[in-house]
Amino acid sequence: MLKIVLLGAPGSGKGTQSAKLVERYGVPQVSTGDLLRHAVAERTELGLKAKAAMDAGELVSDDIVVGMMRERLTQPDAENGFILDGFPRSASQAEALDEMLTELNRPLQAVVHLKVDNEEIVGRLMARGRSDDNEETIRNRLGVFEDQTAPLVAHYQAQGLLKQVHGQGDVEEIFARIEAALADVS
Numbered sequence: 519m520l521k522i523v524l525l526g527a528p529g530s531g532k533g534t535q536s537a538k539l540v541e542r543y544g545v546p547q548v549s550t551g552d553l554l555r556h557a558v559a560e561r562t563e564l565g566l567k568a569k570a571a572m573d574a575g576e577l578v579s580d581d582i583v584v585g586m587m588r589e590r591l592t593q594p595d596a597e598n599g600f601i602l603d604g605f606p607r608s609a610s611q612a613e614a615l616d617e618m619l620t621e622l623n624r625p626l627q628a629v630v631h632l633k634v635d636n637e638e639i640v641g642r643l644m645a646r647g648r649s650d651d652n653e654e655t656i657r658n659r660l661g662v663f664e665d666q667t668a669p670l671v672a673h674y675q676a677q678g679l680l681k682q683v684h685g686q687g688d689v690e691e692i693f694a695r696i697e698a699a700l701a702d703v704s
């Protein structure tokens with residue numbers, strides 16, 4: 519049983535580390551970015567609505583993203599836990615998540631903040647080459663992160679859930695730091 523959020527800038531390694539946590543703890547990774555990209559690829563109505571915001575590096579609207587999360591978290595494989603990657607990304611989403619998890623009687627155990635220098639982030643994103651990784655969109659996504667998502671660090675600190683993890687170095691080394699940070703919750 520592990521119920522956590524991975525918080526970090528785009529390119530901070532949330533996806534990579536989530537995949538390793540899935541292997542280690544046997545709970546699903548829930549990535550709003552992956553769910554949205556899937557919806558775009560399938561050309562669903564939701565995907566068509568989300569695409570413009572994603573291409574611009576803006577946040578997709580809460581009604582789409584929160585609805586998608588609610589549906590995902592009520593599926594049977596999330597009953598024993600989950601690793602949230604890329605959600606919540608704003609104060610309103612954090613509030614919606616708190617409500618949802620209270621309703622489901624499955625409170626968060628920890629929020630891991632992967633901290634990576636801005637310079638390294640830009641280098642990683644430029645090297646990654648995803649379709650929304652062009653320079654302007656990257657700049658926008660980092661701005662959105664600073665404005666909307668970074669304040670969640672204080673939100674979760676106040677709830678006593680925050681674990682700060684240094685997100686630079688090799689993948690295994692960072693994973694070991696995350697495991698150490700989670701030692702008292704899992």
Ligand code: AMP
Nearest residue numbers: 550551571572576577578583604605607
């Ligand atoms: P990611 O894969 O997490 O970097 O997300 C890629 C893009 O999907 C973001 O730049 C946003 O446009 C959108 N997105 C992902 N998660 C969220 C979220 N929680 N709220 C709003 N938009 C999101």
